[in-house]
């Protein structure tokens with residue numbers, strides 16, 4: 001039986017929103033993550049807890065659903081860019097209300113918001129590559145209604161002359177597509193548990209992301225420690241191997257000592273889990 005178009009949109013949007021929220025929760029619970037909030041504790045953060053991250057993730061489901069509904073089978077144009085910019089900013093306000101003013105998921109709303117919109121534009125399914133390319137098209141369009149604020153992330157990208165959250169999206173998420181997703185699937189193929197495969201994917205991101213959260217809190221010293229430490233974990237055989245686990249514990253202590261938290265890398269892991277699920281589900285439907 002063929003579904004009525006409106007039911008298809010509602011059901012598809014609901015599924016995408018639930019999936020995006022679940023990926024944020026999976027990312028937050030994954031342990032042990034260096035410097036980040038996880039099931040063990042607060043990492044390098046004094047104002048974040050796992051319960052807060054989960055409350056924040058749930059508060060974003062209506063935002064993701066509205067993004068999907070509004071983007072369904074629409075082309076990438078200025079009108080859509082403005083709509084999702086408005087919905088994204090409203091989502092940030094809902095997040096801030098749910099967390100009493102703590103920034104838990106700003107970068108994640110940006111990345112996952114664009115990806116949810118991109119899947120919806122393609123009718124609720126598709127391959128990871130095509131979805132990331134569509135999200136990049138949206139990210140490259142100007143949003144004139146955006147307030148001209150000088151954020152911490154923007155300041156770090158200027159000071160260190162590196163790409164940040166905007167550029168990662170505009171370049172079609174190279175850390176997700178060229179590093180994390182291939183690593184996630186390789187580690188699974190090698191027989192690693194899902195937890196170890198996800199930790200390896202996070203390490204793959206951290207080997208080269210210029211994470212502005214780390215740069216803002218710990219400068220280039222923090223960024224180098226993150227990238228070198230993540231490389232050491234993968235070179236030691238990954239998080240499933242005892243030597244990799246020792247390297248991961250070392251990286252965690254270093255990040256804590258430097259007060260560094262790779263929040264951008266965590267967002268890219270959530271984006272990776274989302275694209276992985278959408279692609280696998282789309283392939284099953286064919």
Ligand SMILES: CC(C)(COP(=O)(O)OP(=O)(O)OC[C@H]1O[C@@H](n2cnc3c(N)ncnc32)[C@H](O)[C@@H]1O)[C@@H](O)C(=O)NCCC(=O)NCCS
Pocket residue numbers: 084085086087088089106107108109110111113114143146151152153154163164165166168209210211212213263264265267268
């Ligand atoms: C683009 C955003 C993320 C602002 O980025 P900016 O670099 O100015 O700064 P800010 O410090 O507020 O947040 C950056 C966040 O991105 C993440 N991040 C940091 N570095 C990176 C990186 N190299 N790659 C990807 N993400 C990163 C971190 O979580 C960080 O907290 C976003 O808040 C925004 O402008 N949203 C507008 C609403 C919109 O248009 N939404 C559309 C899609 S829903």
Ligand SMILES: Nc1ncnc2c1ncn2[C@@H]1O[C@H](COP(=O)(O)OP(=O)(O)OP(=O)(O)O)[C@@H](O)[C@H]1O
Pocket residue numbers: 027028035036037038043045048053102103104105106107108152213216217261262263264266267
């Ligand atoms: N598990 C996680 N633990 C910590 N941060 C995460 C996690 N998952 C995602 N993040 C991201 O990290 C960002 C938090 O970074 P950051 O600490 O720089 O925020 P801030 O409140 O803007 O700055 P600061 O805490 O330095 O004042 C969030 O926006 C979120 O996107």
